Amino acid sequence: MCFFRSNLFSSGCTTNSYLHRLLQTKYRERVLGLILVSPLCRTPSWTEWFYNKVMSNLLYYYGMCDMVKDCLLQRYFGKRVRGGSAVPESDIMQACRSFLDQRQSMNIWRFIQTINQRHDLTESLKQLQCxxxxxxxxxxxxxxxxxxxxxxxDKRYSALVEVQACGSVVTEEQPH
Structure with a gap:
């Protein structure tokens, strides 16, 4: 979530967090604060790059198949929400699967390609003034x-909140 002096805000989770930090470094005077959920700031590791390449190839050649859905859901949600053999899949997982069925696979393919081409923002983090x-x-x-x-x-202006028993989308898994 990014708060602007013009009273506008937007949310940022994983890749969107990356974009919000880029925005803040470009328009420092307009951003009051950032709330980031599972942010990304470095280039993808070799294993993440490879994982994304496999997913993008599956999307390109087979479309939104069940394997791609499982990979995406595993990436963003914890085991408890995803369910298993003994525990049924949660309502949010069923809703996300349905949502993924409605998306065009080429758009998700472009999203994965963009994630794989991100740049390292570590040096610009020192310039954050919010x-x-x-x-x-x-x-x-x-x-x-x-x-x-x-x-x-800067430790004076930042804090990390680690949420137990969650994956990347903590706001959906434990909204309370």
């Missing part, structure tokens, strides 16, 4: 990114 609150789930694939980012920010 208050920053970072939420991340303890089981998030982006947990190390959030910890790295928090270490690079």
């Amino acid at each position: 208050r920053t609150l970072i939420f991340v789930g303890e089981n998030s694939q982006f947990h190390t990114e959030a910890v790295h980012m928090t270490a690079k920010l």
Whole structure:
């Protein structure tokens, strides 16, 4: 979430968090604060890059198949919400699966391509001059990114909140 002096705001989770930090560094005087959920700030690791390449190839050649849906849902949600053999899939998982069925696979393919081509923003983190609150789930694939980012920010103006038993989308898994 990004608060502007013009009373506009928007939310930022994972990749959107990356975009909000770019916006803040360009328009410092207009941003009052950032609330980031499982933010990304570095270039993708080799394993993340490879994982994204496999997903993008599946999307390109097979479209939105069940394997791609499972990969995306596993990336963003924790085990408890995803369910399993003993625990049924949660309502949010069923809604997300339905939502993914309605999306054009080429748009998701473009999204994955964009994630894989992101640049390192570590140096620009030192220039952030607004208050920053970072939420991340303890089981998030982006947990190390959030910890790295928090270490690079000014401790007087930033805080990290680690939410237990969650994946990357903590606001959906534990909204309370």
